[in-house]
Amino acid sequence: MPIVVLTTAAGAPGATTTALGLALTWSGPTLLVEADPAGSSIASGYFRGSVDHSYGLLNLALGRTQTDLAQAILDESRVLDEEADRRILLGLAEPAQASALTSWWEPIAEGLLQLDAAGYTVLIDAGRLTQGSYPMPLLGVADLVLVMCRGTLSSAVRTQPIAAALHDVLERTGRAEQLGLGVIGQSDYGPQEIAKALRLPLVLRLPEDPQNARVLSDGVNERKFSTSALAKAYRAASMELTSTVARRRQVVGLEDTPPPQPRQPAQADQPVAPAQPVRPAHQPSGPTHQPSGSAHQPSGPVHEQTPPRPGPQRMAEESGGPR
Template sequence: MALVALANAKGSPGTTTTALVLAISWPRPVLLVEADLAGASILAGYFRGQLAHDRGLSQLAIAHSHGELETSLWDQTLALVQNNQDKKLLPGIVSPHQAPSVANLWGALANQLVALERGGMDVIVDLGRLGPAGRDDREPILRLADQVVLTTGSRLPDIAVSRELVRSRTSVLEEAARDLTNLATLTIGPGRPYEAKEIARTLGLGSVGSIAWDPVNAEVLSVGSPTGRKWGSSPLVRSAGPVVTAIQERTTTRRERFSTGMPARGTPMGNGAIGGTGR
């Protein structure tokens, strides 16, 4: 598998923490791209502000303007996990005011991220809040992603805004096609009060499961709190494993189906779809 994008609707939090725990749990080499147009938070949070924000998308956009995107990509990354070169981070922009400066980067970057698969590197992209269809500069990433995972809380306001986002971006999917589209939902904090399967049915999407509601251990990722002895076996970390497996299985299923040249009935192909048919 290659490219997985995580996104959310307005007011539905937890995407960055989820992207981090998935990247840390990922079984293959992985690059986490912080592509939230609201601004980066990983350096200030997970890294506790101890690293200078002198690498990332803004610098990569400058390199791209000089035709040096491919050769400069790795220079703009840093190790996500200490002493582990198999897990990398490409930091995002500092603030929303910098979003226009990277607007021309997304198409070329999406193609470059897809190409990383040939070198054995998977990619997780944290998109943050997703804009309206046709009005979000990051659409190339959505079109090329093997999976677009819409994160949502399990409370009614979270589900409501997520449902509106899905309605604005997708056509109605037939039941048989839901597991073959590149769009799925991921519930953060199931059972508060609704469960992941119930939310997926409400949104009309397939599901890759849920991430446990574990605020204490989530702060290791969100604000750089020290890891306790049992962090690796915490509900947060343990819940990430099945989600990774579900994403991999959905990706394999889509690739096998579309490699036959027979698109799934009902899979969204035109305007209003989250993404295309993938690769």
């Protein structure tokens, strides 16, 4: 199944909202990883502060004693939609914790590869490329790396130098073909014009819909969300991205196997570090929004030839970070 990274240059182009919207509409087992070094916005937004950080990304790094990375990630994740097996690995509680993950991005990336091979779609919100402690090894295992941009001139101008730097990083590791553009809305310039100016293939386009986007960004209750143009666009985009990655993987001969199931950690798995948060007896689940419906699928160039993924270690060693 696909591994898709969403990243941004500056401002608020909607990468987190898009990642969450895709996670809630993707068909089959899906894991959303909130890897933004700036911290979790989904915990306070979509979940409206109803969850704590007893489970999540930092807890995975501080307390992992299991050798099964994929299972450890599932154990630290929370339920988005139990019936459809949609889960989220919540991000950091605050930006100051990001430095603790610097040496953990590579093993986390390896665990995500295991989940990918086991049949999970993995969606990664990587945050701004300009931030410190950026999770570059996660890009080394991605099928697609989408730079998100709003359909405005100012957003395109801020995105251009970052997109160029990211292209150079991925090109040095043979991954430039994985880079694409996601555009939300449009104003004076259409998505195709922005893609041409940024020299990136247009892979994802979504409508500007602030009212319905608040269902995801702020956890508001909107009864018409499931039939909104935004929900339909997420569903169509997930289908298109799945098809794109499937065609690419046929070239390199990658195959999927049945997914493992999340479980509660055994007592032996409990971390012993003093800083480890106390785990609740049961994982609380958050609100569930089920976007549905159908619409035309977003258009955009598709690159069929894809080199094998270099893996997180090579990406970390050869990239040198964005310039």
